[in-house]
Amino acid sequence: MNRIWAIIERDLRRFRRSPTLIIVSMIMPLVQLVVLGNAFGGKIKNLKVGVVDQDHGVPAVKLKEMFQAVAANARTFDTIPYTDQATALRDLREGRINGVLNIPPNFSRETLAGASPRIALVEDNTDQFSATALEGTLNQLLVPYNSKSIQPRLTPNATLSIVEIYPYVPYIQFLLPGTIVLAIFVSAMIGGGIIYIDDKARGLHEGYLVTPIRKLELIMGFNLSGAIKAVIAGLVLVTCGSIIAGIPDPLNILRLARLLIVVMATALALISMMFLLMVRVNDPLVPRAIFGVLNTVLFFPSGAVYPTQSFPAWMKVITTVDPMTYAVHGFKELILKKTGLLAISYDIAYLLGFAVLTMAAATLLFRRTL
Amino acid sequence: MFDVEVEKLTKCFGDFCAVDALTFNVEHGEIFGLLGPNGAGKSTLIRMLTTLVPPTSGTGRIFGFDIVHDANKVRQSIGVIPQAMTSDLDLTAEENMSIFAKLYSIPRDKRRRTIRELLKAVDLEQWADKPVKMFSGGMRRRLEIARGLVHEPKIFFLDEPTTGLDPVSRVAVWEMLSRLKRERDLTILVTTHYMDEADKLCDRIAIVDHGKLVALDSPLKLKASIPGKNILEVSFSEIPPGWENVLKALPEVAEVKGEDHVFRISSNNGPRTTTELLESARAAGVTVTSLSVQSTTLDDVFVHYTGHQLRDALQAPPASSSPFMLPHR
Structure with missing residues (x-):
């Protein structure tokens, strides 16, 4: 010993x-x-998203206003208006912006006709983290946009409630x-x-x-x-x-x-x-x-x-x-x-x-x- | 019973035998020198006797304890100073000693006393609480000698204790060893390649070359065992035909070895051979360009028995080579 x-x-x-x-x-x-x-693990902020509005109708303006609200508050992304898609896509490829949001010419017409209109997000997917953050924010944004001003009295949808048992880590x-x-x-x-x-x-x-x-x-x-x-x-x-x-x-x-x-x-x-x-x-x-x-x-x-x-x-x-x-x-x-x-x-x-x-x-x- | 008994002790690394069937005994109270060039197998022999390297064959006994089967009893009864300096630079002299005293399970009260005594014996008393990194090479070696004696062994192994020290420190270390031997009734087994040291201090010398024992006796007897009492080294401006025979015919000449213009003549009576040599040279019209006459030294003994000067030889390979090193071709 x-x-x-x-x-x-x-x-x-x-x-x-x-x-x-x-x-x-x-x-x-x-x-x-x-x-x-x-x-690692911080919230992603200030991504640059180019917006190409080929429609100029009222529903498209409403959508753009919602983007600007995100840019002003959560600041996940900032919007940059583009007049033509070619310039926006070139800037995306050259790394000046992280994504291009395209509102097609018939967006307003289809909205008002009650059809399902589409908008396109062209994203730089070499950066998985930024792309995922962008997709998530835009998807969330479309929920209130889609919700009707007059709600049916019963909502049959199932919802998930999350319970966190520990404080945020x-x-x-x-x-x-x-x-x-x-x-x-x-x-x-x-x-x-x-x-x-x-x-x-x-x-x-x-x-x-x-x-x-x-x-x-x-x-x-x-x-x-x-x-x-x-x-x-x-x-x-x-x-x-x-x-x-x-x-x-x-x-x-x-x-x-x-x-x-x-x-x-x-x-x-x-x-x-x-x-x-x-x-x-x-x-x-x-x-x-x-x-x-x-x-x-x-x-x-x-x-x-x-x-x-x-x-x-x-x-x-x-x-x-x-x-x-x-x-x-x-x-x-x-x-x-x-x-x-x-x-x-x-x-x-x-x-x-x-x-x-x-x-x-x-x-x-x-x-x-x- | 001898203090150290070595019988046909052999250590081979593959085909290469660093120590080849060595047999000798060391008597109690003597300083026994192992003399040989680097790579002769001295360190391997010491490492076998101190239980660090298991022998390939043969036996070794220290105080009757077998170096393989009673290894722990051997370790308890020997003091060892390895070739590398192994004291801790960050610790003080006293701490270095104390750690080793504890490794030998020396009780606390005795520990303090022994350490003080030994530090005094090696003249380091006033530096006891200074870190070893402030010590010179000679001081560090003396500390290690003291450390090797902390459990009061009766036999002391030192592997080249003066290598790398300046001449003054070398003398100090040897004087210390002689004194410690006298005062503490030690038997000392020491390796060296300094002939002059071995000559002055060893009671008996074993000359080892290529792992084999080539000669073993007291320095005096070893010197007497080779022909002649004096060595004449002489060189001439020119060498007439049959000149070597003329030199051999000179009075009292025992042996003549020639190389180019230089001759090495062993003589039983240096002054007389020298006088006759000069006369023969003048008669033959040969000019002597240099001449020295000296008593036989251990160097001459070494040359006589091994046929060569002290020179480098291949070292034994390390116990296990690194997988990260390429083999030398």
């Missing part, structure tokens, strides 16, 4: 004297939270659980991967190996000291991240205590996994080379940035075994839904089981000789 503490003490003293690496491991996820959180808050996991991962990667292999290459481990320390003591020492550093990184993100993302009551002690348990389980799982990956590696380039790949393979399938239900089957396999999936789920429940530990007991059990399994495998593979 004393020997395990000796290894942890050495590591933590070094960390205290030169904490640069670990601080870097916290800054990257924080920057990502702020930038990605604000880059902006994207930055949706991203926060993943960001915490990322900070723990980066810290495990630096502490358990890069520093571990650098120490090995510099001959520091040779010093350990000539002492009577046991294999398991060495591995426990390396793992626990790495986990402690990862927990520190995780806690910083839990508190700073919650404040930045605007989580209500970010410093609630009970919730922080629950979060600490998930942070610890995640740190143990990720550091043990890293140790298993690095147990036979001697070249300091290897952890640096696999850093990006590992990050992509584990982080994105975890559901941290996009719902896992949309993934293809092969990716769902990764999602199922990926410890980050369970960590992200655990943090989401605690931070966004404010549940108790019981709701995430499966996540914690998986993370701890994963840690035990990978650590056991690493112990089997670990060589006590050079």
